[in-house]
Amino acid sequence: MKPGIKPSYIKSSYMQRCICIVAYFLVGSLCLIKCYASDVPKVERWGRYEITLKGPVTGNPYTDVTLKATFSKGTDKVTVNGFYDGDGVYKIRFMPAKTGVWNYVTASNLAALKNKTGSFQCVSAAGDNHGMVRVWDTYNFKYDDGKVFYPFGTTAYAWTHQGEELEQLTLKSLKNAPFNKVRMCVFPKYYNYVTNEPELYPYEKISSAKGANGRVKFVWDFKKFNPAFFRHLENRIDDLNALGIQADVIIFHPYDKGHWGFDSMGKANDLFYIKYLIARLSSFRNVWWSMANEFDYIKSKPREVWDTYSAAVVNNDPYRHLCSIHNGSVYFDNWKSYFTHVSIQNGAPVEDFGRAVLLRDVYFKPVIYDEVCYEGNLPLRWGNLTGQQMTEAIWQGIIAGTYVTHGETIKTKGDTIFWAKGGVLKGESPARIAFLKNIMEQGPGPLKLADPWKDNQTAQTDSTYYLIYFGKQTQKDWAFSLPKKNGPPAGTKFKVDIIDTWNMTITPLNEVFETAAPDGYRIYDTHGKKVKLPDNPYMALRIKQVK
Template identity: 65%
Template sequence: MKFFYLFFAFFWCILSASGQDGVERPVERWERFEVTLPGPRTGNPFADVNLSAEFSNGTEKVKVAGFYDGSGQYKVRFMPQKTGKWKYLTTSNSKSLNGKKGTFTCVEPGKDNHGPVQVADTYHFKYADGKRYYPFGTTLYAWTHQPEGLEEITLKTLANAPFNKVRMCVFPKYYSHVENEPPYYPYVKTSEKKDAKGKIKFQWDYSRFEPAFFQHLEDRIDDLKKLGIEADVIVFHPYDKGHWGFDSLGKENDLKYIQYLTARLASFRNVWWSMANEFDYVKTKPRADWDVYTKAVVDADPYGHLCSIHNGSVYYDNWKSEFTHVSIQNGSAVEDFGRATLLRDVFFKPMVYDEVCYEGDLQQRWGHLSGEEMTEAFWQGVIAGTYVTHGETYQNEGDTIFWAKGGRLIGSSPARIGFLRKILEEAPGPLELSDPWKDHHTSRADSSYYLVYLGKNMQPEWQFSLPRKGGPRAGRKFKVEVIDTWNMTVDVRPEVFEIAETSDYRIYDKKRTSIRLPVTPYLALRIKEYRE
């Protein structure tokens, strides 16, 4: 019997590492390689068994933590960042898991695999393969805690939406318009009772995770990856109100949760870490603990995924090195010109305004932006060299408010946001304000490409004029396109403008030419070098 068990364990290891037919399958660069091993079921495998593995390719070594996935199965996941032959060796306090060896081959990525997103050029982002990434996010806090049918509708909506990033909570949310019980819970439930008022009271075994909860979360993150969408995973949030108690686990359990979560998710190339949504509203966690939690996440992630922390009323210390970018809640920053760039110049990191209020019809002041206001917020952010996240809070059929539960989009801003995304992705590079001190309407990718946003201002004409700083030399020629950002039209004007010699802070056309504009709000001008 002992021989049979050892043979079964060895055979299972080979199948898990190589595929069910025993054939080694190559793994794309930045994809996920997984080893599954049979191990102890007795006692508490989550607490009693330690498992890690070292992956090496001859020039570098990467150590990753393993985890218990239930039903006597233990897993180690790895995201190779270099092609070639890799080998691994496990380490465990369990004899049946210790010293397991194997190899796999990492090959070049497929056409839709650009790797994880990284910071580029101080204020912007690129995929690991160098392709530019411009975050156009949306908010779906509790979408993975809904019935399967609704989740599938959400995925179909996202497949036809312009968004390439989703903000989403790990823990379920108990808040206005999202008070349903989720299909899965993150911990093993020990009791469920109703108090005298009929309110359900739960008891949990915080030493035992519920693998089905995390498996479901992983499936949905993979679904987003197939759609080219980054999962901005919110590790903690304050929207529990004592209903489940997941916001008040205590520091020791919080750190165990972080260890388990990162072991499971760090190998997913489309994962970002958001330490919290509205961290300052999580009253059960002292401010100083957020440094401890953030360091725990960063130290447990050998791949350096993007990491931020989101504020409510008070900003966190976003300048700290663990944070790769800044995630801000501040609607006023994108209500008018010259505001969005100010915080960027404080933190010197990519600035993502992840909550600027939402398009919808809720009574709360944060939930009733018009489509025009939501679209305007995106343009204000992009012109300033920053980025903005969308949310929709219309009360849809069945109370499936998109921002909370997902479902279908019914607002007018997503199409206009998609139009802006196309404009930005067609530019030769990310935008920066040309003259951040004096001109908050004019942004540039380089001296051959400018985007001027007029916003709500309605003017009958525009005289060709650009900031001198970093501008084109005399003699270069340009053409102008008038963009109606709301009606999503582009009018290519026939005039050709030639740059004159300049001696002040502005650049003009030799003839000081002006063009007529339709007297309507939300116009933009795309100015591109013209070569005959």
């Protein structure tokens, strides 16, 4: 030790140097973390992360190449299939359900595509990104983030096959409409009021020639897809997502009749198509799977094959999107585990009270009456509902704790029918559907019949909120009366709003009603009060508890 230098100074100087060294490394580490964080791609929760790889174009990449990737975050692992997107481009898409850093590694039968690694950061969802729609509380739906979803859907089967101008017009119509779900076909449709040839086809065309009957005969390579067709479909599904609309994607349909042959490709080609479609679309959070429209009318596919096809959809979809199968005349086995909810074609259940609830009680799943005939002016029994009939059908479904899909078949000279091609909505029911949708979204939750055995007009969320619908019947007054079942205790106070479902008015009453003790199966006002009604059809009452 040098003379004059105290040991405490030496200790202090040493500690200062150590602190400086530690600070240097901390600052350097923070810089590295910051640089890493800025370089790592960021994707919203329930967004879409896409891996793009270059690979061979020789042979048939659709059949010769296998590709998948496993995404991992801690103990969470998800494996998804990739697909060939043409021009030597291979893609894998992933929808993360949890925030944080995800890592991936690819697997393939080709060295050029396997063991590719990478990572991205999943950040919190923002804006209108609520995740996927799921079944909730047995009979209803919620988004992943907990927001309740009430399916107020419509129908535009072949809207994505009509060209840019008309498709943009359809999107404009949907933007200004109340609908949050659209039933739509993957394959083009050759049926009444929609017989145009699309600009894009799903497969590579080998040849086409006019037959003796003047119709074109197409020959396709069912082992080679047309990526441009599927990219176009994806863009339209993303367009719907931007509008907050679910795409109820119909995988098969019978409206071909040999014109293209997409309804009769054979089991092996059908399964090949399913795998490719799911690989491309399963990362889209607003997709629902509909195995078929009118499955029983596709005569080339026996009933038993739908189990195989439905299992293929579920097994290839790592996210378990909502899935259903739509009937023509005969229902499928909707209780099977492939199906998350029930999609029904039948207008009778929503023509009057007490019918729609029956299938809810049979299947113990959400029931959507996806086809109950359409508001229109066609000379066909399925296409000539009045606006009042369409609106009442939807109210009947809601009151029963089920849901009903809208459709429009109004034909004017030189114009399209929305149900077939999209375009402009002309009917009277969409505005009334928006009115009902707003009532539902303002309420405390989904509805169910308060007493389905004896009162099929009174729905409730719980004993604090009721919605009573009178349908076509007219009356001048209504004695305050609630079902005893699941009812409120004596002394509960309520206020009543009179709703004109057709004229779209809500009239609050100033009077307060107070429940008495049950009298038999009913609960009345303590003083027997009545509500005066305007004696019009399509009236309803909203009854809310007050403190």
